[in-house]
Amino acid sequence: MNIRKRHSIEYLAAWLLILAFSVWTVNLLLNIQDDWAQSNEITRIDQAVHRLVNPWRNLNRPGNDVLENYEVDGQSRALERYLAEYSEARAGLEAHRATKMPMADFYDGMDEAAAMAAALASRVLQLAAEREALRLSGAGSDSIRRVETEAATTMARMDQAFQVGLDLIVGMDERLDQRLLDLDASRRAGIGSLYVIVLVALLSSVLSLVLLRRTVTQGEALRAGAERINAIVNNVVDAIITVDDAGKVESFNRTAERMFGYDADRIVGRPFTDLIDADRGERYNEERFQPESTAFGLDESEYLGRRRDGSNFYMELAATWIKVDGRPLLVHIVRDVTERKQAEERLRLAASVFENTTEGILITDSDGIIQSTNPAFTAITGFTADEALGENPRILQSGMQSADFYEAMWESVTQTGHWQGEVNNRRKNGEIYPQWLNINTIKDARGKVTNYVGVTFDISELKASERIKDEFIATVSHELRTPLTSIHGSLSLLGGEVAGDLSEESAKLVRIAQENSQRLVRLIDDILSVAKIESEKMPFHLQPVALEELIARAIEANQDFAKQYGVRLQAEAGVHEARVLADKDRLMQVLTNLMSNAVKHSPRGGVVRIGVQRQAGYWRVCVVDNGPGIPESFRDNVFSKFAQADGTDRRRGSGTGLGLSICQAIIDRLGGRIGFESESGIRTSFHFDLPVMQRQGMSNVTATQSSEPLDSTMRVER
Amino acid sequence: MPEPTLNRILYVEDDADIRTIVTMSLEKLGKFRVAACDSCAEALALVDDFRPDLLLLDVMMPDVDGPATLQVLRERVSTASAPAIFVTAKVQTGDIERYRKLGVLDVIIKPFDPMVLPGQIERIWQQHWSGANDYGG
Numbered sequence: 001m002n003i004r005k006r007h008s009i010e011y012l013a014a015w016l017l018i019l020a021f022s023v024w025t026v027n028l029l030l031n032i033q034d035d036w037a038q039s040n041e042i043t044r045i046d047q048a049v050h051r052l053v054n055p056w057r058n059l060n061r062p063g064n065d066v067l068e069n070y071e072v073d074g075q076s077r078a079l080e081r082y083l084a085e086y087s088e089a090r091a092g093l094e095a096h097r098a099t100k101m102p103m104a105d106f107y108d109g110m111d112e113a114a115a116m117a118a119a120l121a122s123r124v125l126q127l128a129a130e131r132e133a134l135r136l137s138g139a140g141s142d143s144i145r146r147v148e149t150e151a152a153t154t155m156a157r158m159d160q161a162f163q164v165g166l167d168l169i170v171g172m173d174e175r176l177d178q179r180l181l182d183l184d185a186s187r188r189a190g191i192g193s194l195y196v197i198v199l200v201a202l203l204s205s206v207l208s209l210v211l212l213r214r215t216v217t218q219g220e221a222l223r224a225g226a227e228r229i230n231a232i233v234n235n236v237v238d239a240i241i242t243v244d245d246a247g248k249v250e251s252f253n254r255t256a257e258r259m260f261g262y263d264a265d266r267i268v269g270r271p272f273t274d275l276i277d278a279d280r281g282e283r284y285n286e287e288r289f290q291p292e293s294t295a296f297g298l299d300e301s302e303y304l305g306r307r308r309d310g311s312n313f314y315m316e317l318a319a320t321w322i323k324v325d326g327r328p329l330l331v332h333i334v335r336d337v338t339e340r341k342q343a344e345e346r347l348r349l350a351a352s353v354f355e356n357t358t359e360g361i362l363i364t365d366s367d368g369i370i371q372s373t374n375p376a377f378t379a380i381t382g383f384t385a386d387e388a389l390g391e392n393p394r395i396l397q398s399g400m401q402s403a404d405f406y407e408a409m410w411e412s413v414t415q416t417g418h419w420q421g422e423v424n425n426r427r428k429n430g431e432i433y434p435q436w437l438n439i440n441t442i443k444d445a446r447g448k449v450t451n452y453v454g455v456t457f458d459i460s461e462l463k464a465s466e467r468i469k470d471e472f473i474a475t476v477s478h479e480l481r482t483p484l485t486s487i488h489g490s491l492s493l494l495g496g497e498v499a500g501d502l503s504e505e506s507a508k509l510v511r512i513a514q515e516n517s518q519r520l521v522r523l524i525d526d527i528l529s530v531a532k533i534e535s536e537k538m539p540f541h542l543q544p545v546a547l548e549e550l551i552a553r554a555i556e557a558n559q560d561f562a563k564q565y566g567v568r569l570q571a572e573a574g575v576h577e578a579r580v581l582a583d584k585d586r587l588m589q590v591l592t593n594l595m596s597n598a599v600k601h602s603p604r605g606g607v608v609r610i611g612v613q614r615q616a617g618y619w620r621v622c623v624v625d626n627g628p629g630i631p632e633s634f635r636d637n638v639f640s641k642f643a644q645a646d647g648t649d650r651r652r653g654s655g656t657g658l659g660l661s662i663c664q665a666i667i668d669r670l671g672g673r674i675g676f677e678s679e680s681g682i683r684t685s686f687h688f689d690l691p692v693m694q695r696q697g698m699s700n701v702t703a704t705q706s707s708e709p710l711d712s713t714m715r716v717e718r
Numbered sequence: 719m720p721e722p723t724l725n726r727i728l729y730v731e732d733d734a735d736i737r738t739i740v741t742m743s744l745e746k747l748g749k750f751r752v753a754a755c756d757s758c759a760e761a762l763a764l765v766d767d768f769r770p771d772l773l774l775l776d777v778m779m780p781d782v783d784g785p786a787t788l789q790v791l792r793e794r795v796s797t798a799s800a801p802a803i804f805v806t807a808k809v810q811t812g813d814i815e816r817y818r819k820l821g822v823l824d825v826i827i828k829p830f831d832p833m834v835l836p837g838q839i840e841r842i843w844q845q846h847w848s849g850a851n852d853y854g855g
Contacts (some may be wrong), residue, residue: 262819478778481807482733487828489739496833521829539812 025197026304033191041099041182046176048092052110052169055086059117060162063124063155067148072129079121101179106172113165122160128150239334243272243319247285250329259336261308272332272412277312288319288330305334314341360435362454368392371451380435380458382428393454397428409439413452417441422459433460474530480524488517519656526658529589530641533665540669541584544693547578547612547619554591557611561596566604567597572611578619580690586666593659594623594686601627601684615689618672622687629680638676639664663688721847724840728770728797729754730787731805732760732779739832740774741803748836758782758790760848766796772843773797777806777817801846805830805840 002077086428090110097103131147183543186323200602233240239256243249249272252264260275267274273281279301305315309339316335321328354361360377373388381388381396388395401423412419420438427433435456444449491514493499495507502510532538548571555569562569581586598608602625613620630638643655660674667674727750731737737754744750753759754770757779773791777784784804791797804817807828813823824842826835 309738481828483737485807486733486735486739488829489743489832492831492833493739493742496747498742498833517829663840 019198021200024193028190028193028197032187032194033188035183038100039180039187042101042176042180043098045096045099045101045103046092046173046180048089048096049090049169049172049176051092052086054160055082055089056114056169058082058163059086059114059121059165060158063121063158065153066125066128067151071102072125072132075128076125079118079125083118090114101176103172106168106476109168110165113161113168116161117158117165120154121535123154123302124151124158127154135568140235171511202363231709235334239332241272241275241332241334243330245328245330246606247271247273247288249275256334259307259313259334260305272330277306280304313338338500344443351424358457360454360458361458362388362393362456364393364452364454366449366451368452368601378458379634380427380456381425382434387428391557396425398432400424400432413439413441417443425456431456434463435459473531477524477528481521484521484524486518488521491517523656523658524664526656527663530658530665533662533669538586540586541585542581544579545582545587547580547621548574548576549610550587551585551591551610554595557588558592558595558599562599562608565599566606567599567602568607569599570607570609572609574612575614575619578612578614579620579693580670580694582670582690587670590663590688591621591623594688597659597686598623598625598627598684601625603627612691618689618691620687620689622685624683624685626683629682629684630676630678631680635678639674721844722771724750724770724771724843726751726753726770726775727763727772727811727839728761728768728800729774730758730779731776732756733776736776736828740835743832744839745830747833748839749837758787761787762790763792765791765794769796770800772839773800773802774839775802775804777804787815788820788822791841792829794802801843 054678059079062075062079062082065078066072069075093107094102097107127147127150130152133146134144134147137267234254236253237255240251240253241249241256242251248269249267251269252262256262273284276284284303303315303317304312306312314337316337317332319332321330323329328387353372358379360375360380360498361372361374362377365373367536370388370391370393373383373385378384383395409419409421417440418440420436422434423437424432424434434682436459438455440453440455441449442453444450491510494502495514497507497512529538551571551574557573559569595610602608606626609622609624611622611624613622639660641661664674666688667688670690672688674686674688676684676686678684727744727753729737729740729744729752731740731754734756737756741752741754744752753761753770755764758781773788775784775787779787782790784806788802791800791802802822804822804825805828806813806817806825817825823846826838830838
């Protein structure tokens with residue numbers, strides 16, 4: 001708009017200038033023409049004036065001549081002829097009476113002088129005739145002299161008149177000549193001006209051509225430049241948004257369209273504050289008009305972008321005022337920094353964990369030199385970060401582990417990338433404490449080890465409480481078993497009639513006491529089992545286990561028990577290569593438990609089927625019976641401790657209610673799952689899933705075991 | 719080498735009730751000769767006269783426990799080479815392994831069934847000697 005307006009003013013000025021020049025030129029030409037015409041006329045007047053000279057000179061001759069030769073008649077005739085000649089010349093001037101030259105005085109003067117000269121000449125001729133008459137009459141010389149004197153006087157007056165006319169003619173001639181000269185000069189000046197105009201016109205044309213050419217070139221350059229800038233603006237990774245001084249969006253590049261989800265034509269003309277989080281709009285408007293800052297918003301944390309769908313994102317905003325065509329424009333460069341903010345947030349979180357966790361963290365470089373430690377490390381070891389930096393973690397060694405121990409530890413770290421276990425270390429104050437240590441390696445993108453990270457926690461208290469618990473379990477175990485041994489042993493010998501025969505009723509009562517003492521023994525065993533497994537106190541000796549073989553052994557071991565219930569145990573055709581990583585004895589315990597449950601809940605003459613199935617990534621072992629099934633109401637509590645579905649039915653009541661809890665605890669420890677499916681009156685299937693053993697898994701275990709501390713209570717985690 | 723007959727058993731147990739039960743079981747059901755003592759000291763006092771074929775030792779005893787008693791008896795000529803079996807209620811992790819390393823034939827866990835105890839001991843005895851025969855060629 002502005003440019004167009006300015007251009008039209010320029011065009012108007014140019015046109016006015018050209019018009020003025022044209023008018024001037026025409027005026028000049030007209031003037032020159034006029035001068036030319038005047039010049040011609042004046043030349044003609046001058047010629048006419050010149051033609052007056054000879055007749056005028058002749059006018060006084062008859063008077064002079066007649067006085068000398070007395071030829072009055074001849075001279076009268078000459079005078080008439082001369083007067084006629086003069087009149088004719090004078091008439092020639094009349095044609096120019098309407099000229100621009102002021103000639104009235106001349107005409108009047110000439111006519112007056114001519115009239116006087118003619119009258120005086122006639123008088124002289126009259127006096128000459130009188131003198132002739134006197135002389136012929138012979139009159140006295142006095143009278144002749146009187147006439148001659150009068151003639152001479154008249155003659156003198158006539159000479160004066162003649163001289164006045166002559167002066168008028170000469171004066172007129174001079175004035176005409178001067179006028180001609182003036183006109184000539186004026187014409188010359190006009191022509192000079194014309195030359196200047198022509199020159200200016202020529203120069204202007206040349207200049208215009210040059211300017212035009214330059215304008216065309218500049219136009220092309222501008223167009224090319226604009227295309228280039230367009231291409232840049234639309235392809236940069238940043239959103240570029242211009243906003244006018246009313247805060248309305250003026251342009252919106254393609255990245256902005258993608259970033260905010262608006263098409264440019266939907267957002268142009270709307271306030272920029274539509275594009276930022278509603279809470280920041282006011283602040284934005286304040287910052288926008290602070291006159292001292294040409295740029296603002298450089299602190300990316302201040303603004304949250306708002307997409308069309310209302311979602312927000314972190315943006316880095318830099319805004320700069322510029323002037324285009326004299327109008328202020330606010331150019332915003334917006335970058336979506338959500339990912340960066342998230343990364344920063346993750347880093348901040350990680351740093352916060354590093355600082356605040358109660359686990360001591362120690363980071364070394366690839367040579368094992370300590371690079372960084374956290375506050376918890378200082379709290380545990382007593383070494384401040386400054387004291388630890390640059391040292392080798394050996395400063396913590398207590399000397400309680402053998403060189404072989406550390407060798408095995410580092411072998412594991414180098415081969416598998418990690419190691420974990422219990423280590424006795426020495427604090428700065430010399431105190432020795434047990435710690436759980438977890439070492440991991442950090443590698444760069446090319447797989448080269450850059451750092452080792454040790455995460456450690458002081459397990460002194462844990463160890464102490466474990467020891468107390470162990471002692472408690474051992475004591476309970478011993479103290480309960482000893483009297484039970486006596487009760488059970490006595491009842492057994494009584495029942496076996498070793499101490500003498502029993503009556504039928506006595507035998508029945510002894511059997512009841514005996515069965516319940518057995519039940520009590522199992523209960524104690526199971527409680528201790530659950531406590532040990534759940535406290536992870538029970539060592540698990542992991543080794544590859546062939547499931548089919550184990551199932552066969554379990555069936556063999558429990559077949560006699562099943563017979564008591566009139567039930568048969570049967571292995572389904574299985575999968576030969578089914579191998580899992582497990583503790584054989586514990587797995588046997590699980591199988592036995594599931595089988596005895598199935599047997600106890602099977603109808604007499606029933607069959608309990610045990611099979612192995614391959615599932616995605618794991619093996620499933622199923623123990624299936626055709627018993628009454630698990631009541632709907634009990635299904636949620638199947639794995640709860642002391643839970644028995646048939647709690648009221650003690651007909652077979654030899655269970656402790658802990659079996660499935662133990663199974664679940666064991667399978668959990670082995671990294672598997674346990675579950676069941678039950679269709680009332682049709683079948684119940686208990687199953688457990690264990691991960692398919694990988695070659696890799698095997699080597700890992702070997703490595704872990706080789707790196708275990710000598711202490712055989714080393715736990716297998718997960 | 720023919721298998722020696724198991725006849726004389728030295729039993730050390732601090733709990734009198736259990737001592738009674740075991741003695742009754744072994745004598746009446748197993749027809750063994752049993753010398754039951756309540757401590758290591760009492761055992762030492764009679765081993766030279768009794769000359770047992772087998773040592774049956776409780777583990778958890780005050781003053782001198784089962785393993786220590788075994789160690790002491792090993793220093794006696796009359797019991798230096800007598801096979802031993804432990805009886806214990808203390809079956810914590812690794813216990814059985816550790817006892818086996820002390821040179822005992824087996825470990826019988828309390829509570830045991832006295833009705834089958836003689837048979838159990840007889841079986842361990844036989845397995846020991848057949849194993850010894852295998853090794854001895």
